[in-house]
Amino acid sequence: MERKNYRKMIDRKKLKKRVLIFLVLPLFLLGTSTVVYATYLYKQAQSAVNKSYDDLNRNQSDIRDQMVDPATDDVSILFLGVDSSDSRESQGMTSDNSRTDAMVLATLNNEKKSVNLVSIPRDTLTYIPEVGYEDKIAHAHAFGGPQASMETVESLLDVPVDYYVRMNFNAFIDVVNSLDGVSIDVPFEFFEQDSSDKKDAIHLLPGMQTLDGEEALAFARTRYYDNDIERGKRQVELIEAIMDKSTSATSINKYSSVIQAVGQNLKTNLTFDEMKSFISYAVSSDLSVENLSFQGEDTSIDGIYYYQPDITEIWSLQETLKNHLGLNDTDSTSPSTDNENDVGISQSTQNDW
Numbered sequence: 001m002e003r004k005n006y007r008k009m010i011d012r013k014k015l016k017k018r019v020l021i022f023l024v025l026p027l028f029l030l031g032t033s034t035v036v037y038a039t040y041l042y043k044q045a046q047s048a049v050n051k052s053y054d055d056l057n058r059n060q061s062d063i064r065d066q067m068v069d070p071a072t073d074d075v076s077i078l079f080l081g082v083d084s085s086d087s088r089e090s091q092g093m094t095s096d097n098s099r100t101d102a103m104v105l106a107t108l109n110n111e112k113k114s115v116n117l118v119s120i121p122r123d124t125l126t127y128i129p130e131v132g133y134e135d136k137i138a139h140a141h142a143f144g145g146p147q148a149s150m151e152t153v154e155s156l157l158d159v160p161v162d163y164y165v166r167m168n169f170n171a172f173i174d175v176v177n178s179l180d181g182v183s184i185d186v187p188f189e190f191f192e193q194d195s196s197d198k199k200d201a202i203h204l205l206p207g208m209q210t211l212d213g214e215e216a217l218a219f220a221r222t223r224y225y226d227n228d229i230e231r232g233k234r235q236v237e238l239i240e241a242i243m244d245k246s247t248s249a250t251s252i253n254k255y256s257s258v259i260q261a262v263g264q265n266l267k268t269n270l271t272f273d274e275m276k277s278f279i280s281y282a283v284s285s286d287l288s289v290e291n292l293s294f295q296g297e298d299t300s301i302d303g304i305y306y307y308q309p310d311i312t313e314i315w316s317l318q319e320t321l322k323n324h325l326g327l328n329d330t331d332s333t334s335p336s337t338d339n340e341n342d343v344g345i346s347q348s349t350q351n352d353w
Contacts, residue, residue, distance in 0.1 A: 041255055048263025049272040056147045056269055061160035068162055070270075070277040072110060074325045076159060077270075078150055079104040080166040082141060096145050098168070099138040101221070105153055105161065107324045113281055114288040116324050118157070118317065124296070125306040126156045136306060146267065156314070159321045163270050169195045171265030172220070173213030175242065178257035181210040182241040190225050192218035292317060 060067045068075050081102030103120040122138035130140060130148035140152040150161040173195060176182055185208045194201035194214050202218035204211075211219060220238050223231040246258070268275075281287055294313040299306050322328045 041259065044256060045259050045263075046272045048259055048266070049268070049270070049275060052263055052266040052268055053271060054146075054267050054269060056145075056164075058147060058150075058269065061150075061154065061162055063154060063158075063160040064162070070108070070110075070163075070274050074107070074109050074111075075162045076105060076107045076321075076325065077163045077165060078146075078153055078161045079106065080141065080146060080149055080164060081172075082166060082168050097142050100141045100149060101138070103137065103149070103153070105157065105321075107159070107321050108278070108281060109324050109326070112288065113284040113286050114290070114324070115281065116290050116292050116321065118292045118294075118321070120153070120156075121296075121307045123305060123307040124156070125299075125301075125308050126152060128152050129155055146269075156309075157321060158318045159325060159327065163274075164268060165270065166267045167262070168265050169217060171262055172217055174261030174265065175258055176211070176213040176216045178254055178261050179242065179245045180254070181212050182216060182238070182245050183208060184211050184216070184219060184238065184241055186211075186219065188225060190218075190222055192222045194218065292320065 079102070080100050082098040083101040100122060103122065105118045105120065107116045107118075109115075120137060122136065124137040125134055126137050127134050128137070128140045128143060128148065129151045130144035137149075137152055137156070140148045144151075146164045146166055150164055154161050186204050186206050189205050190203075191200040192202045192204075193199050195217060202215055204215060204219065216238060219234060221231075222234075246255075294309050294317050296307050296309040296313070299308045319328070
């Protein structure tokens with residue numbers, strides 16, 4: 001294998017581990033802290049997670065026959081990024097009634113120490129159980145918070161959603177600022193609104209530079225200069241930059257501020273002990289992370305834009321996720337042309353394709 005290709009393979013493996021670790025940031029900080037700070041940071045992270053805990057009065061998914069334990073079972077986590085901020089909350093749009101700007105379902109196979117990540121486009125047209133009709137999947141959270149989002153993803157993908165982790169714009173901004181910014185190679189000049197929705201408040205020129213929290217958020221959000229695919233690449237690049245800065249020796253004394261920033265803007269139904277179970281994935285030398293997606297088409301219904309998923313792609317994704325979670329058995333129902341409603345896509349929607 002050529003040295004260049006080998007280097008790319010190593011970098012890709014490192015990035016996948018960083019992406020996973022980023023999802024359980026407080027625990028990552030525990031594992032990389034110095035001996036001097038270890039006990040203090042552990043207690044601080046534990047306190048932050050405890051304050052962020054919200055079980056939603058939901059003991060388990062309706063698809064599950066019994067409760068799961070992430071220390072021994074295959075589980076799923078829905079990561080939600082909501083478009084709320086201080087300015088929006090002052091206008092009555094809180095983290096609880098905001099739309100989701102990002103939605104990623106992670107399935108974790110305990111035995112194989114493998115993770116599947118499914119990024120769900122925010123404009124995906126699907127059935128929302130909370131209101132009983134189809135709409136953009138991003139609206140589910142506005143209708144009924146994390147539980148409505150979890151139930152909607154379950155309806156779409158036909159797999160249990162065991163846990164959720166929700167963060168808002170403030171968390172992202174605060175983490176970057178706590179690290180004194182991150183280095184990013186901006187590909188082109190662009191203008192973008194800030195977290196207060198002020199139009200063109202952020203102006204960045206092309207080139208390598210250190211971005212503060214507001215600038216980094218604009219870099220992650222902008223999509224009008226290219227497309228959602230490139231936007232996703234920028235978000236991965238930003239995650240890598242955050243992890244590079246977090247692991248640098250100069251950032252060790254900033255961990256306390258980062259944990260505080262995360263804790264103030266985090267909500268989850270994971271307990272601290274359950275979160276600790278995922279350390280085994282992050283430190284595994286055999287960790288495998290696979291990014292999954294489904295294809296669809298852009299469409300307009302009554303003048304409103306939607307992303308319409310391909311039903312056969314959804315069925316294929318369902319089977320992949322079920323296998324990864326160990327749910328497929330002889331009693332499983334195979335997809336057929338009679339179960340469009342079971343995957344959150346109605347026959348009426350199918351006729352519009």
